[in-house]
Amino acid sequence: MNKYEEIDQLLKQALSSTDEPSEALNQEIKYRIKESKTMKPVRKRITVALVAAVIFIMSGSAFAAWKLLTPKQVAENLGDKTLAKAFDSENAVHINKSITSGDYTFTLLGITSGKNLSDFKNSARDIQPDRTYVVVSIERKDGSPIPKMSDENYNEPSFLVSPLIKGQKPWLVNIFTMNGGAYQSVVDGVIYTITECDSIEMFADRGVYLYVGAGGFINNETVSYNEETGEITLNPNNKEASALFELPLDAKKADHEKAEQYLKEVLNPVPKSRTSSEALMNTDNDFADVTVIPESIKEVTYNNNGLACYEYNGIKMEVSLDFLFKDGETGTWKTVGVDEDDMEQAVIQFFKDENGVVIGRTAKKAKKQ
Amino acid sequence: MDNIDIDSLVTLYGKAVYGFCLRLAKDKHNADDLYQETFLKAMEMCNKIDKSNNPKGFLISVAVGLWKNNRRKYARRQRIAPEGELNEEMVNSIMSTNTSTPEEVVILREHCALIRNAADKLDDKLRIPLYMYYTAEMSIEDIALALRIPKGTVKSRLHKARKNLRNVLEGNPYE
Numbered sequence: 117m118n119k120y121e122e123i124d125q126l127l128k129q130a131l132s133s134t135d136e137p138s139e140a141l142n143q144e145i146k147y148r149i150k151e152s153k154t155m156k157p158v159r160k161r162i163t164v165a166l167v168a169a170v171i172f173i174m175s176g177s178a179f180a181a182w183k184l185l186t187p188k189q190v191a192e193n194l195g196d197k198t199l200a201k202a203f204d205s206e207n208a209v210h211i212n213k214s215i216t217s218g219d220y221t222f223t224l225l226g227i228t229s230g231k232n233l234s235d236f237k238n239s240a241r242d243i244q245p246d247r248t249y250v251v252v253s254i255e256r257k258d259g260s261p262i263p264k265m266s267d268e269n270y271n272e273p274s275f276l277v278s279p280l281i282k283g284q285k286p287w288l289v290n291i292f293t294m295n296g297g298a299y300q301s302v303v304d305g306v307i308y309t310i311t312e313c314d315s316i317e318m319f320a321d322r323g324v325y326l327y328v329g330a331g332g333f334i335n336n337e338t339v340s341y342n343e344e345t346g347e348i349t350l351n352p353n354n355k356e357a358s359a360l361f362e363l364p365l366d367a368k369k370a371d372h373e374k375a376e377q378y379l380k381e382v383l384n385p386v387p388k389s390r391t392s393s394e395a396l397m398n399t400d401n402d403f404a405d406v407t408v409i410p411e412s413i414k415e416v417t418y419n420n421n422g423l424a425c426y427e428y429n430g431i432k433m434e435v436s437l438d439f440l441f442k443d444g445e446t447g448t449w450k451t452v453g454v455d456e457d458d459m460e461q462a463v464i465q466f467f468k469d470e471n472g473v474v475i476g477r478t479a480k481k482a483k484k485q
Numbered sequence: 486m487d488n489i490d491i492d493s494l495v496t497l498y499g500k501a502v503y504g505f506c507l508r509l510a511k512d513k514h515n516a517d518d519l520y521q522e523t524f525l526k527a528m529e530m531c532n533k534i535d536k537s538n539n540p541k542g543f544l545i546s547v548a549v550g551l552w553k554n555n556r557r558k559y560a561r562r563q564r565i566a567p568e569g570e571l572n573e574e575m576v577n578s579i580m581s582t583n584t585s586t587p588e589e590v591v592i593l594r595e596h597c598a599l600i601r602n603a604a605d606k607l608d609d610k611l612r613i614p615l616y617m618y619y620t621a622e623m624s625i626e627d628i629a630l631a632l633r634i635p636k637g638t639v640k641s642r643l644h645k646a647r648k649n650l651r652n653v654l655e656g657n658p659y660e
Contacts, residue, residue, distance in 0.1 A: 123651045130597035131604065131619035133504025141517055142495050145524045149491050266522045266555055 140195025140235070147193055148303065186210070187226035187251040190308040194299050195235070199249060199310070202233040209364060216257055218357030222328040225251040227363060229315045236299070244295060246315035250363075252277050252328055254307040261305020270302070273330040273356070277311040279363070280339070282323030283346030284379065287411045290327075290334040293382045316363070318378065321370035322346075329358030333414060383410075406463060406479035413477045416466070426464065426476035433464055437474060446470045491528055498541045505545055505621040509552050509613070511605060519555075523548040539630065545621050546631035549613055596654060603653040604646070611646040614639050 185193065187208065191200035202208060208228035215222050229248040254275055256262060263269045277298060278291035290296075296313035316324050325348055329338055338358060340351045350360050409428075416424040423434040433452060440450050449465045467475045502523060507516040526547050604615060617628045625643075629636040 119651070120647070123647050123654070126593075126596060126600060126654075127615070127619050127647065127650065129593070130600040131508065131616065132622075133500075133507060133620050135504055135507050136500045137503040137517070137520055141521065142499060145495060145521050146492060148521075148525060149528050264522075266518055266551070268555070 138195070140197075144193060144195050184212075184223060184225065184253050184255075184306065185303060185308060187228075190225070190251050190253075190301070190310060193301055193303060193308070194310060196299075196310075197235060198232070199228075199234045202228050202230065202249070203251070211361075211364065213361060215359035215361065217359050218330070218355075219257050220330070220357040221255045221257055222357075222359040223253045223255070224326060224328075224361045224363075225253055227251070227365075229317045229369075234312065244314040246317070247312050248279070248314070248316045250277065250279070250311045250326060252309045252311065252326070254309070254328070255305070262302055262307050264302050265300070274332055275307065275309070275328065275330055276332055276334070277309050278327045278334055279313060279316050280325040280327050280334070280348050280360075281316070281319050282325065282348060285341050286327070286334050286339045286348050287336065287341075289379065289382055292334075292413065293410070314378070317365060317369040318371040318375040320365035321367045321372070322375070324363045324365055326361040326363055327358065328361070329354075330356040331358075332417075335411065406465075406481045408477055408479045412479075413475060416474045416476050424466070424474055424476075426466070428464075428476070428478045431462070431464065431478070433476070435466070437466075437468070440466060441468050446472075491524070494527070494540055494544065495524060498544055501541055501621050502544050502548060505616055506548055506552075508604075508616045508620045509548065519548060519552055522551050522555075526551060539627055541621070542623060542627040542631040545617060545623065549631070553609075599653060600650055603650050607646055607649060611642050611649065614642045615646040618643055 187203040187210065188200045191197075191203055203226055205228070207230060208226055210226045211224045212226075213224050227248065227250045229246065231245045231247070233247060233249060254262070276291070278286075278296065279294065280286045281289050291298075291311065291313055294313040294316075296311060298309055298311045300307060300309050302308070327334065327339060327350075329350075331338060336351065338351055338354050338356070339360070340349050341347075342349070348360070350358055412428040414426065414428065416426050419425050419434060422436075424437050424440075426433045426435075435452055440452065441448075446468050447470070449467050451463050451465050461481045463479050463481065465477050465479060467477070469475075499520075503516065503520050506519040506523065507513065510516045510519050523544055527544055530547070604612060607615065614628050614632065617623045617631065618625070623631070625636050625639050628639045632639070
């Protein structure tokens with residue numbers, strides 16, 4: 117074999133691919149193609165019927181989302197057949213309530229809860245098999261299309277969907293602490309989000325809200341909490357588009373005891389991370405017994421230089437993740453900065469999960485006298 | 486072209502197009518996006534697809550165009566959530582060859598990894614025809630048609646790419 121044949125053979129072996137697109141991906145493509153073809157005539161009928169329908173459209177914010185995909189279609193579009201089936205069952209609640217805020221209209225399309233309702237794996241399901249799935253659409257108020265996911269301007273602004281529990285501080289009990297996750301797609305200029313988290317049905321007798329808004333965090337800038345009544349409202353000073361829905365859950369499904377136990381675990385994250393996560397054990401021993409400030413836990417953002425940016429309570433930090441984590445290193449808290457006074461030390465720590473998502477947090481530790 | 490034809494396109498050329506997207510975009514998430522956008526874009530331009538006129542080449546050329554237009558987005562995503570090489574696939578493809586000893590398998594694995602890394606770093610003018618030829622298994626003529634360049638230019642770019650990669654290998658201590 118001469119040199120040309122050798123390199124040719126090696127290139128064939130190195131660059132050929134045995135990978136195939138998933139069936140779900142192919143189904144999604146076929147669905148989207150068929151959907152776009154069937155949507156066209158519907159749009160024409162809408163235009164003709166617009167004048168007649170205008171009185172009904174003006175009649176209230178809860179007008180039915182007649183042009184939007186159903187929760188079942190949204191799940192199908194994302195390739196989740198099991199969830200699509202769940203949204204077609206009697207347990208699913210179809211809501212179709214819209215709220216317009218700023219430049220956007222948010223529509224709560226539907227909700228369902230139960231075990232094994234999704235084809236997608238989520239490690240949180242091993243701990244809490246009962247999960248809730250909520251489908252929300254986000255449209256521009258002026259009707260202009262939201263950029264496709266392939267567009268550079270997609271995700272600007274980004275949106276957060278989170279359940280909030282009446283009687284619980286929203287910055288402590290929310291999508292981040294309830295093992296949440298979200299899947300998004302853009303169809304015909306509308307964002308569809310499926311948000312999943314630990315089941316909220318156990319809270320059905322207390323009152324559960326669904327927050328949807330621009331931005332990435334739940335804090336006192338986005339929502340207000342009434343300590344006396346436990347009610348949660350939108351912060352009127354927040355200039356970003358946001359909406360708060362009250363979820364119509366069946367109070368019979370509430371489980372007070374289970375809910376109390378769950379809240380106990382959510383509200384005491386430090387002992388949990390010490391016992392169940394090897395991550396904290398891997399940090400410098402000097403900072404193994406810190407007290408984490410729950411409100412400080414945030415996903416980092418990235419600046420133009422690719423540095424991870426974290427900010428909490430006036431402390432800003434920019435750090436290179438390449439410097440912080442070795443290749444492939446995940447599941448470990450890394451202590452970066454230490455700020456101290458006479459009484460205590462404040463440390464900033466970063467954590468990278470197996471999906472590459474990096475979270476920052478601030479923790480405090482009393483100084484030894 | 487109707488939906489049946491689009492279904493056929495996905496069935497007949499999905500694997501080749503996906504493999505190409507995976508090489509070009511370097512990670513699965515981006516590859517899934519690029520693959521999906523390729524077929525959706527192809528559907529928009531369906532009057533240009535003809536069964537007798539090399540649909541695979543057309544799909545690959547659509548993928549190249551989309552990737553060039555959106556490469557900043559893909560690069561940004563990769564910085565945020567980098568994903569590693571698909572080692573399992575590499576191992577499987579190697580194990581299916583006639584290599585006889587474990588040592589030879591190890592060396593071949595290292596060479597393949599070296600080539601993939603080096604190919605990723607090539608200029609697009611060399612990288613894209615390389616992936617079209619070796620990953621999408623297109624002929625020189627089809628590559629020339631898809632990229633709208635002369636066949637001689639394709640040959641010359643492939644030659645340069647092979648030469649570059651051979652130099653990388655020759656600098657490898659295992660060589």
